[in-house]
Amino acid sequence: MDQILSNIKIQINEKLYVKDPETSPLGKKIIEESILLIDSIGFDNFTFKKLGEKIGSNESSIYRYFENKHKLLVYLSSWYWSWMEYRLVFSISNHSDSWEKLKKAIAIVTEKVEDDQKTLHINESILNKIIIAEFTKTFHTKEVDQENKEGFYFIYIRVINRLTTIIKEVNPEYLYAKSLASSIVEGAMHQHFLTDHMQSITDCNQTINPTNFYFDLIEKILKK
Amino acid sequence: MDQILSNIKIQINEKLYVKDPETSPLGKKIIEESILLIDSIGFDNFTFKKLGEKIGSNESSIYRYFENKHKLLVYLSSWYWSWMEYRLVFSISNHSDSWEKLKKAIAIVTEKVEDDQKTLHINESILNKIIIAEFTKTFHTKEVDQENKEGFYFIYIRVINRLTTIIKEVNPEYLYAKSLASSIVEGAMHQHFLTDHMQSITDCNQTINPTNFYFDLIEKILKK
DNA sequence: CAAATATAATAGTAATACTTTCATAATTGA
DNA sequence: TCAATTATGAAAGTATTACTATTATATTTG
Numbered sequence: 001m002d003q004i005l006s007n008i009k010i011q012i013n014e015k016l017y018v019k020d021p022e023t024s025p026l027g028k029k030i031i032e033e034s035i036l037l038i039d040s041i042g043f044d045n046f047t048f049k050k051l052g053e054k055i056g057s058n059e060s061s062i063y064r065y066f067e068n069k070h071k072l073l074v075y076l077s078s079w080y081w082s083w084m085e086y087r088l089v090f091s092i093s094n095h096s097d098s099w100e101k102l103k104k105a106i107a108i109v110t111e112k113v114e115d116d117q118k119t120l121h122i123n124e125s126i127l128n129k130i131i132i133a134e135f136t137k138t139f140h141t142k143e144v145d146q147e148n149k150e151g152f153y154f155i156y157i158r159v160i161n162r163l164t165t166i167i168k169e170v171n172p173e174y175l176y177a178k179s180l181a182s183s184i185v186e187g188a189m190h191q192h193f194l195t196d197h198m199q200s201i202t203d204c205n206q207t208i209n210p211t212n213f214y215f216d217l218i219e220k221i222l223k224k
Numbered sequence: 225m226d227q228i229l230s231n232i233k234i235q236i237n238e239k240l241y242v243k244d245p246e247t248s249p250l251g252k253k254i255i256e257e258s259i260l261l262i263d264s265i266g267f268d269n270f271t272f273k274k275l276g277e278k279i280g281s282n283e284s285s286i287y288r289y290f291e292n293k294h295k296l297l298v299y300l301s302s303w304y305w306s307w308m309e310y311r312l313v314f315s316i317s318n319h320s321d322s323w324e325k326l327k328k329a330i331a332i333v334t335e336k337v338e339d340d341q342k343t344l345h346i347n348e349s350i351l352n353k354i355i356i357a358e359f360t361k362t363f364h365t366k367e368v369d370q371e372n373k374e375g376f377y378f379i380y381i382r383v384i385n386r387l388t389t390i391i392k393e394v395n396p397e398y399l400y401a402k403s404l405a406s407s408i409v410e411g412a413m414h415q416h417f418l419t420d421h422m423q424s425i426t427d428c429n430q431t432i433n434p435t436n437f438y439f440d441l442i443e444k445i446l447k448k
Numbered sequence: 449c450a451a452a453t454a455t456a457a458t459a460g461t462a463a464t465a466c467t468t469t470c471a472t473a474a475t476t477g478a
Numbered sequence: 479t480c481a482a483t484t485a486t487g488a489a490a491g492t493a494t495t496a497c498t499a500t501t502a503t504a505t506t507t508g
Contacts (some may be wrong), residue, residue: 042366142266
């Protein structure tokens with residue numbers, strides 16, 4: 001997996017950037033440090049000026065890579081879901097039993113991400129924290145329909161479609177495979193959020209995690 | 225119900241406003257028109273200046289009611305969840321069977337709100353649209369823990385707790401009542417959002433709605 | 449009807465979200 | 479290798495946002 005991942009270049013919609021950040025050291029630094037800065041001060045307080053100060057670069061140089069911070073966040077999210085998709089496809093590839101595949105897939109999309117050292121400039125564990133905290137902001141905008149048309153959420157949708165396909169494999173009679181898939185992906189992020197900030201309305205904690213909750217749930221919903 | 229609702233004054237955390245908007249015509253106009261303006265241009269593009277222009281009042285006058293637009297949104301959300309809670313409590317009060325109560329409760333929290341004319345200055349149907357589009361922004365902030373301590377999300381949490389209680393009544397052995405309740409409330413909003421903006425990853429549409437999805441889901445999860 | 453309170457009008461500040469211009473540094477390819 | 483191209487940095491500028499403060503004028507209330 002290490003080798004494969006290091007050979008794969010994650011493809012991101014070209015409309016999300018002005019200049020591809022993967023093509024230069026400054027671009028990579030923007031990605032690397034924006035993840036850390038968004039995690040530390042939150043997306044709402046994040047500005048290109050602050051990022052520039054942090055990386056010792058001028059604000060205007062960052063604008064040569066990204067039009068605005070919204071597109072940077074969509075870029076980071078696309079990267080995340082692309083990486084997720086890769087791990088998902090890989091993890092189910094060695095299973096033929098559809099039930100096993102589903103459990104693997106759900107584990108992948110609902111588990112907290114522990115840092116893996118496979119990519120140099122991206123800390124996946126912190127990126128996962130950002131996704132839990134900020135991903136919903138990428139599409140809760142007035143421009144969502146336009147941006148959806150332009151494919152900004154394409155990879156995220158593809159991940160959910162992959163999960164949907166496996167759900168249908170497990171139980172072709174189940175009527176709500178798409179809604180179940182989108183509920184699990186979004187819901188797992190929400191349960192992680194609640195674990196950290198509103199413990200009183202979730203059963204998840206240090207010992208029980210969203211994966212346990214969703215394993216139990218799909219067993220009851222899909223087992224015939 | 226009409227009568228009861230018109231007699232009840234929905235209580236909102238005092239920390240959310242500088243001056244209670246229910247105590248003056250301008251205050252009520254701020255509430256009424258902010259709902260319409262947020263719906264029309266989106267919360268991100270909404271400013272007190274624009275609201276002032278719309279209602280023929282000065283920006284500075286609005287600041288005498290709300291410190292900032294974030295607190296206004298939390299105020300509107302609190303109002304919404306308080307109204308929800310009221311309808312929920314009312315709708316289950318004439319049922320003794322816990323399964324019937326659960327179905328009623330889930331219908332209330334997952335159905336699209338059709339405008340009801342019980343309150344004069346608040347359009348609940350449009351407020352429901354705002355909640356679907358913007359509610360997640362109220363707590364996806366760096367200040368969430370502080371604001372949670374101050375009780376900003378108290379009513380929302382109470383609604384979820386009420387649902388949790390009914391779930392436990394239906395099936396005391398089920399291990400994830402809290403997570404199920406929070407998933408349903410959040411998930412229903414998400415499914416409504418997907419219906420409007422990302423049809424390809426939901427089964428909900430004009431004929432099937434989130435309520436159908438969750439009725440089926442709880443039946444499979446909780447029926448013994 | 450006077451006093452208190454609410455609202456409006458205006459101006460001002462600091463930060464945000466950019467854009468533009470020009471200088472300089474680094475890279476590339478003939 | 480050196481000229482041309484491209485990338486980055488520095489600085490300044492604009493419009494908008496998110497407020498605060500001051501003063502004047504309405505409106506309400508006791």
